Every structure is written in C-alpha cells, then in structure tokens.
Amino acid sequence: MGLQLLLEHINKPEIETIDGYIKHGGYRTLDKVLGKMSPDEVTEEVKTAGLRGRGGAGFPTGLKWTFLDKSTDKPRYLLCNADESEPGTFKDRLIMQKIPHLLIEGMILSSYALGCRTSYIYIRGEYMFILRILEKAIKEAYAKGFLGENIKGSGYSLDLYVHPGAGAYICGEETALIESLEGKRGNPRIKPPFPAVSGLWGCPTIVNNVESICTVVPIVNMSGAEYAKIGIGRSTGTKLISASGNINKPGVYEIELGLPVEEFIYSDEYCGGIKGGLELKACVPGGSSVPILPKHLLLKESNGNPRLMTYESLSEGGFETGSMLGSGGFIVYDEKQCIVKNTWTFARFYHHESCGQCSPCREGTIWLDKVLYNIEHGLGKESDIDLLWDIQHGIEGNTICPLGDAAAWPVAAAIRHFRHEFEYHVRYPHRVKDEDHVYQPEMNYRTA
Amino acid sequence: MKVTIDDISIEVPPGTTILEAARMIGENVPPTMCYYSKLEGSGGKCRSCLVQVTKGSEKDPRPMPKLVASCRTTVMDGMEVRNTTSPDVISARKSVTEFLLINHPIDCPICDQAGECDLQDLSYEHGLSKSRYDFKKRVFEKIDIGDYIQMHMTRCIMCYRCVMVADQLTPERVHGVLNRGEAAEISTYIKKAIDNEFSGNMIDVCPVGALTDKTFRFKSRVWFTKPVYAHRDCKTCSGKVTLWYQGAEVLRVTGRKDRWHEVEEFICNDCRFHKKDTADWVIESAAPVSRHSVISQNHNVYEVPVVRKKLQENNKPE
Ligand SMILES: Cc1cc2nc3c(=O)[nH]c(=O)nc-3n(C[C@H](O)[C@H](O)[C@H](O)COP(=O)(O)O)c2cc1C
Ligand code: SF4
Ligand code: SF4
Ligand code: FES
Numbered sequence: 001m002g003l004q005l006l007l008e009h010i011n012k013p014e015i016e017t018i019d020g021y022i023k024h025g026g027y028r029t030l031d032k033v034l035g036k037m038s039p040d041e042v043t044e045e046v047k048t049a050g051l052r053g054r055g056g057a058g059f060p061t062g063l064k065w066t067f068l069d070k071s072t073d074k075p076r077y078l079l080c081n082a083d084e085s086e087p088g089t090f091k092d093r094l095i096m097q098k099i100p101h102l103l104i105e106g107m108i109l110s111s112y113a114l115g116c117r118t119s120y121i122y123i124r125g126e127y128m129f130i131l132r133i134l135e136k137a138i139k140e141a142y143a144k145g146f147l148g149e150n151i152k153g154s155g156y157s158l159d160l161y162v163h164p165g166a167g168a169y170i171c172g173e174e175t176a177l178i179e180s181l182e183g184k185r186g187n188p189r190i191k192p193p194f195p196a197v198s199g200l201w202g203c204p205t206i207v208n209n210v211e212s213i214c215t216v217v218p219i220v221n222m223s224g225a226e227y228a229k230i231g232i233g234r235s236t237g238t239k240l241i242s243a244s245g246n247i248n249k250p251g252v253y254e255i256e257l258g259l260p261v262e263e264f265i266y267s268d269e270y271c272g273g274i275k276g277g278l279e280l281k282a283c284v285p286g287g288s289s290v291p292i293l294p295k296h297l298l299l300k301e302s303n304g305n306p307r308l309m310t311y312e313s314l315s316e317g318g319f320e321t322g323s324m325l326g327s328g329g330f331i332v333y334d335e336k337q338c339i340v341k342n343t344w345t346f347a348r349f350y351h352h353e354s355c356g357q358c359s360p361c362r363e364g365t366i367w368l369d370k371v372l373y374n375i376e377h378g379l380g381k382e383s384d385i386d387l388l389w390d391i392q393h394g395i396e397g398n399t400i401c402p403l404g405d406a407a408a409w410p411v412a413a414a415i416r417h418f419r420h421e422f423e424y425h426v427r428y429p430h431r432v433k434d435e436d437h438v439y440q441p442e443m444n445y446r447t448a
Numbered sequence: 449m450k451v452t453i454d455d456i457s458i459e460v461p462p463g464t465t466i467l468e469a470a471r472m473i474g475e476n477v478p479p480t481m482c483y484y485s486k487l488e489g490s491g492g493k494c495r496s497c498l499v500q501v502t503k504g505s506e507k508d509p510r511p512m513p514k515l516v517a518s519c520r521t522t523v524m525d526g527m528e529v530r531n532t533t534s535p536d537v538i539s540a541r542k543s544v545t546e547f548l549l550i551n552h553p554i555d556c557p558i559c560d561q562a563g564e565c566d567l568q569d570l571s572y573e574h575g576l577s578k579s580r581y582d583f584k585k586r587v588f589e590k591i592d593i594g595d596y597i598q599m600h601m602t603r604c605i606m607c608y609r610c611v612m613v614a615d616q617l618t619p620e621r622v623h624g625v626l627n628r629g630e631a632a633e634i635s636t637y638i639k640k641a642i643d644n645e646f647s648g649n650m651i652d653v654c655p656v657g658a659l660t661d662k663t664f665r666f667k668s669r670v671w672f673t674k675p676v677y678a679h680r681d682c683k684t685c686s687g688k689v690t691l692w693y694q695g696a697e698v699l700r701v702t703g704r705k706d707r708w709h710e711v712e713e714f715i716c717n718d719c720r721f722h723k724k725d726t727a728d729w730v731i732e733s734a735a736p737v738s739r740h741s742v743i744s745q746n747h748n749v750y751e752v753p754v755v756r757k758k759l760q761e762n763n764k765p766e
Contacts, residue, residue: 168628185625190492190520356606356625356632358493363547366630370583387580394543397514398495 002269003230005218005238006211007254010098016133018140021101027146029109029220034154042113046216048224050236055081055172055209056287056327057402058311061216067196068114069204077205078116079181080107080213082123083165083172087288087349088329091240092210094252096123096130100137104160106213108146109220111158114206118159121210122177125167134162169353173401174207175199176355187357188401209327211240232258235310239325245283245332248272259309261285262299265332278334282417285314286326288346289406291413292339293323319413339421343414344372350407361404364395368411375422378429385422389415451523453499454533466518466529467497471708476532479541479570481548481655482607483519484710490612491519494605495544496570500537503528515540538574545574550581551630552656553602560598561657563670563742566709567605588633593623594641596662596721597651601633604658610634610650617646617714634658645684648720652703652711663721664692664700671742673699675735680728684716690735691726698724704735 014020021027033042047062068076080103084092096103103121111119123131138160141147149157163181165171171180175189178200199205215237219227228236235257244250247265249272255264264270265280274280284292301307302317314325333342351369356362368391374380392408399405415422449460451469454476460469468485470477478499483491491497497519501512506526515537518529531537549571556562588601606625611634614621622643623636636642642650651659673692680687692700701720703711723729737743 170628190517351629354629356627356629357608358495359544359547359605360495362606362630362632363550367547367550367581367583390543394540394547398498398540398543400492400495 002254002256002259003238004254006095006099006102006214006240007252010094015099015101016137018101018137018144021099025221026101027105027144029105029217030146030152033109033112033220034152034156039113039115042109042216042220045219045224046113049219049227050224050231050234051212051215051219051227052235052311053209054211054215054239054327056086056289058325061208061212064196064208065110065114065206067194068206069197070115072204074203075118076114076116077200077203078107078111078114078119079174079177079200079205079207080119080121080210081172081174081177081207082121082127082210083169083177084127084210085124085169085172085353086327086329087346088242088244088284088331089287089327090242090244091252091328093127093130094240095210095214096127097133100134101141102214102217103134103210104137104141104146106216107160108151108158109216110206110208110213111160112156113216117157118161120181120200121160121162122171122181123162123164124171125165128164131162131164138162168355169349170355170401170403173403176401177207178205185355187355188403190400230256232308232310233312235312235325239309239328241309241328241330243271243330243332245330246275246278246334246337247332248275255309257308257310260306261309261314262306264309264330271330271332274332274334276334278336280332281335281337282333282339284323284329284331284333284410285309286324287329288331288349289402289409290324290326291319291322291409292333292342292417293413294417297321297417319409320416323413338376339414339418340372340376340425343411344369344376346410347372347407350403354403354407355401358398358400358404360395361399361407364391364404365407367391368395368407372411375425378425380422380426380429382423382426384426385415385419388422449523449525451525451527451529453529454531460523462522464523466499466501466516466521466523466527467491469523470518470529470531477708478518478531479566479573480519480708481566481570481605482609484609484612484653485708486710486714487609487612487616487653490607490609492517494548494607496541496548498537498540498544500530500534501527502530502534541574542576545570546576546580548605549575549579551586551602552605553585555603559600559603559657560660560665560670561603561654564709565657566655586630591635591639592641593636594643594647596648596717597642598660598662598665599634600658600660601635602658603656604634605656606632606634607655609653609655610659613649613653613714614642614647617649618644620644645717646714648717649703649711649714651720652705652714655709661700661702661720663724667699668694673743675737675743677704677732677735678729679732680719680723680730682716682719685719686713686715687719688713689715689719689729691729691731696726698726698729707738 009015009024043065051061052058168186170176171186173188176186180186195205230237238254241253266273280295282294283298302321311325315322347368351365354361354365371384392411395404396408478497481494481496498515499518503509505524593599626635673694675690678691690702690704691698703715
C-alpha cells in the first residue's frame, strides 16, 4: 500500500469510537491549532498544501476559504457536503461509516479556520444509518469537550449538526444543498451571488466535500508544505478512488496523485486487473458525469506519455481525447460491456434527478433518455445518433447548474468515441419483447 | 457604465442587467419567458434570454466562458454583449425553443392565450417547422383550482412566475411546484381552490395558456376583442386596467401590459372578475397595441404596412 493519510487505520474496529480514534493519534490537531494558531494561519496551511476540492470540481480549497465574506458581522457557516450520490462514487461513505471522528475533527479545524460558530453535515437520506453513526460520534465529541462551548479552554465554540436529505442527487449541488437545508425545495440557485457571500440564510457560507474536510486533518498534522510534496504539480496529496466495474478488486483506494492509470487498473495493490482475464474496453474515471474514455486514450495521453491519476493528466486533450478526475468514481468496462446500454443507464439517472428548473435540462434529459431507450431496444433510427448529439449540445453550457452538463457529457463522449456501437445497434437491432417496445416512464407523474 | 449590445452602446446605472440595458436600447431585446421585472427573484430559468459576453469589462476583458442569462447578469463597465449577432446565441435559443415545445400540446386553436402568448412568439421566431420529438407528450391530470382560474398544466413551461405572484402579492401561498424534473408541476398539493384577492394576477403573468381566466374562457379570441384603458376607484388595488371589448360588451379585464408584456400594476380579483360592465369604469383611451400583434389585425391599427395597403387597393370593389 502506498501512503495512507486518511485510511491508515480503517481496518481497526476500535477506530469507530472516540477512544480508539484518540489512541491512533486522533484529535491531536486541536491542541496544535485551538488558541495556538490563528484562523488565517490554518487557512494558509491549507492553501500551501494545494488541496483541491474532492467533491468533483477540484477547486482549490484554501482559495475558496479566502473568498468567505468577512466584512459582515453575520454568522458564517461551514457545510459539509455528504450527499454523495454520483453513480460510481462511494468514498465519503467509507470514511463516515468507519472513521466518523476524522470528519468531526476536520469539521472543527475547518470551522475554526472560517470562524464558524455552527456547522452542518448534510448527508444523503439513503445514508440514514451513517447519520446515526455520525450522531453517536458527535455525542462522544461533545462529552469529551471537543465540541460545544469553549472547546478545550481555547475560547472557541462550535456546534455541529447532521442533517439528512430526502433522496435527491441535485441536493449535492452546493446551492441546492443550501436551499434544502433551509427547508425549501432543492433547486439550485442562480449564481452570483456565490455562497461565500450569500449562502445559508443569506450568510457567508462555504460548502466542502467530506474528503476535502477530512484531508485538513493530515494537512495540519504534517504541515501544508509537507503535504504539498506528495503528488505531482498542482495535484497534491492523496485521493480516495472508488473503483467499480469489471475489475478483480473493486473498492475504495487511497492513492497518491500521480499514479499511472495503467498501474491503478492492473496492479494487485489496487484494482487487480480485469475480471475473468478479459480485455479492458473503456473507463469512466471520475464518476458518471465525466466523459468515458476508450482504452487507448485512457492509458496514454495524446502525446504518448502514460496517463496519470491527476487532475491535469486525466483532462489532458480536453474532451476530444481526455476526461476528468471528478469525484474519483472509477468505473471500468470490459470488452463485453455495451456502451449504448451504459449511456442509456446514465441518461436515465440524469432524467430522474433533474430538478426541472431550467428548460434545457428538464426537457433535454427526458429526450436523451427516450432516444437512447429506443436505440438500446432496437427501435432506433440512423438519424437518432445525430439527434442525440444535437440534444446534448443544446443542454451543455446552457443550464443553471452543472447537472445539465453532467447529463450531456457522457452522451457526447460515448458518441465521440463509440459511434460505431450506436450505428451497430441501429443497423442490427436486437428487438426485445413487444410489450417492452413503448417507452415506460419511470417517473410517477400524475398522468391523465 | 457603458455596455455595448450588438454594437449599440448605452450608458446605464450600476446594477443594471444586460436585459434591462437591451430594453433601454429597445432593439434586439432577448426574449424572456420567465423573467418578470415586477417579481423579485424571477428569471434565470427558461434560458431563452441567453446572450454571449464577448468582453467581460474594461478591467477584465476576458470573454465569459458560457452563454449567460441576460435577465440575471449585471453589466460591467465596458462589457460587450452579442445577442442576435452571435450564431451561438441563435443556436442556443433554437434549442431552448425546441425543448420548451417537445412536451407542449401546441393546442393553440383551442387555447385562450393564443394571440398574446409568448411561447407562440418565441416559436415563430426560433422554432423549427417540424418537431423532432416522436414520443408521446407528457400529460398531467387536470386539477381544479377554483371558479376564476383555469389551469392547464400541459401548457405550463415552469417559469415559476405564478408561484412568485402568490409569494409576493398574497398573504399565503397555497400552490407551488410539486415533484422533480420533467415530472415537476404547478399544483395545489391537497386539491384546493386558490382563493385570495390577488390570485388573478397569476393569469396575467403566465406567459402561456396554462393559467387562463375562467370568466373569459372560450368567449372569443383575443384578436376579436378591443383593448381599452379604464380605471375605477378601488379600495384594494390601483384600479387601472385594460378592458377587452367585443362590441359593447366587456369580455375580460386584465392589468395594463407594457411593451414587454408585463403588467404595469397588479390588480385585484374584484376589478378583474366582477366588474364587467362599462358603467363600473371610467374609460380613458384605446390601449396601444404593437402593429406586429395579431390583436392589431382588426382594431387599433396604427399604420398599415405598405404591402397591405396595396392589397387593399387591389381588392377594392369595382
Ligand atoms: C448535480 C451535482 C451534484 C453534486 N453532488 C455532490 C456530492 O454528492 N458531493 C459533493 O461533495 N459534491 C457534490 N457536488 C459538487 C458541489 O457542488 C461542490 O462543488 C462541492 O461540494 C464543493 O466541495 P469541494 O470544493 O470540497 O469539492 C455536486 C455538484 C453538482 C452540480
Ligand atoms: S441544470 Fe437541471 S438540475 Fe440544474 S438547475 Fe437546471 S433543471 Fe435543475
Ligand atoms: S402556470 Fe404559467 S405562470 Fe405558472 S409556472 Fe406554468 S407557465 Fe409559469
Ligand atoms: S428570461 Fe432569462 S432565463 Fe428566462
């Protein structure tokens, strides 16, 4: 195993409890930070570390923190985004389930850096059992005096709450998360204003992913400068990758950024190669929203260099030949997998999850779903492929929030790299049972 | 602050949106299906007003990476914007129009909004002549929202204006958006009549025929009626309205709409639904109607286009 900053003690059962966590060096940072370092010094460490948001966009966390509007005397909030709903991504769940105190420690440090008196963890509704784990851990932390009034006599006070969502992917978008936390419909807000200026209840707010917040703990422990030495270039540190699909060893891996993609797939330390000795066909390297790449583009950059697990290398070549690291949901497809079916599956997901606020996404996602349904079920026409391209083009970049892009990109990439599979489906339709021929809406609107 | 839209420059106060600046210029104004200047927080949803910012500002001249909603983007000094002169904008607007129409019933012949419908205008300008959507259209179960307002959810484009009217004009909102995505609908959750003295304004703000006036329903077509400004002494609202006459009969009362199809002032239900007698009103003047509107086809014609004049001359009885 390479360097393990987050998952080092993951397999020790006692790590779930506060005493076990402390035994393995947990909560050390509080003594180092509270009352000793100023909030700005903590932010500076995170900046020096070069930590980039682990929620998908990869925006530098320290820089984001400096955007927090400190000119008002309104309260400030830190919201931890634990809505993890992207198909293919399941890393936050592992941390919260096994090492809940790592997240709590990270929340204390980050809240201190941002000057928050109250912070929230917004967790997806399907993770109700994890919510209970977190609440138990928070109780333990209060009992030890790590949360609440005057933490460890430092004069800093923090209250931490966990709030469940009700089962919507869109509530992972930061402004939709804020709306939902306020008790409203989870519609993304139109930006500007950005949350750092006007977020939760109109107050300055920072939203960060679970993994980003947890990573603040090793950064403070080892110093930002040391952390920045791990990784390559602007991709510093370690990253959790949720590996799934046709591989021998699916699971969550902590990798040092910069690991070659080929090594990640084939080495026994990580995915352990393709299951059943089959050939690798394609891979979605960063969660369902990022473009799919065929094998030859996945393993090598356009200049022939090996492709690495970094923000830069994975996006090398733009969308023509590259993809994105995204949230690290690494989905591997072997030679027997059908790209058309996979694209349809993704399209169904985005159709189901669109909030319906803006027209291109609301209407475009259902259209993509229906056309892909037809192609997959042997009812497609040659012109449907160009139609799909037009639809995704009409959505991309024209919506309020990136969900529209996330719905468009996978379709575009599948057509770009696997057009022949779409054509094959259209020319040699394998018809399904007659009763399946009509598109069955999966959504339960009250139809007349 | 100076902003340039399609090569026409104008000075505007800080805080002005691109759309407002375009409306000040008065030409090449982006179409608006959801923005409504009198409703706080409206806009940004339909995406029909997207424009391209080719220069961010004098200070930071970089272009914006994506098209932006002109109704929700404030201008910066020196900003340069492309609306109808940008092929990207035209193509995006085409897509938006197509998206808005795929599930729309296009039942204009039986829709009371026809003739004053923003979606008709948008499709006329940016729509395709043939639909590329060969699936069953979405249909919703009909709901009854009371004696005054007819609701046709199938025609709704989810602009949220009616929800904002209810939030901002009335003490209590009893309807809203249910469900998600393509299944989202405007509804009263527990089948309930929408009943408060300003609810009728939802009809005026609805850009399509999703909310229409039950007291006017199927009585006539808007282009057979003649709009006239009138007012009355009303305790609840300003009492300034447009009366829609057919012959000597007042068929409909609405707010006064400006060039951008927005009401000047919201009116109360009493004026709208219960005062349909000329004796109730002080008549002011004929309401101005754009000569491009079908409403001007029979009445209030300001200027007869040359072609028509010739036609009329040719067709004179011997
Ligand atoms: C549709 C959509 C869903 C998202 N879901 C999540 C999510 O489940 N978890 C998450 O951390 N970020 C999610 N994001 C990204 C957040 O908007 C936000 O960028 C992130 O929480 C910022 O945290 P970071 O800077 O630490 O990455 C989502 C974004 C979009 C557009
Ligand atoms: S892009 Fe989709 S999910 Fe995002 S605001 Fe628009 S309709 Fe909602
Ligand atoms: S009913 Fe009309 S006003 Fe209300 S959201 Fe639909 S289109 Fe807009
Ligand atoms: S009018 Fe601007 S997005 Fe609808």
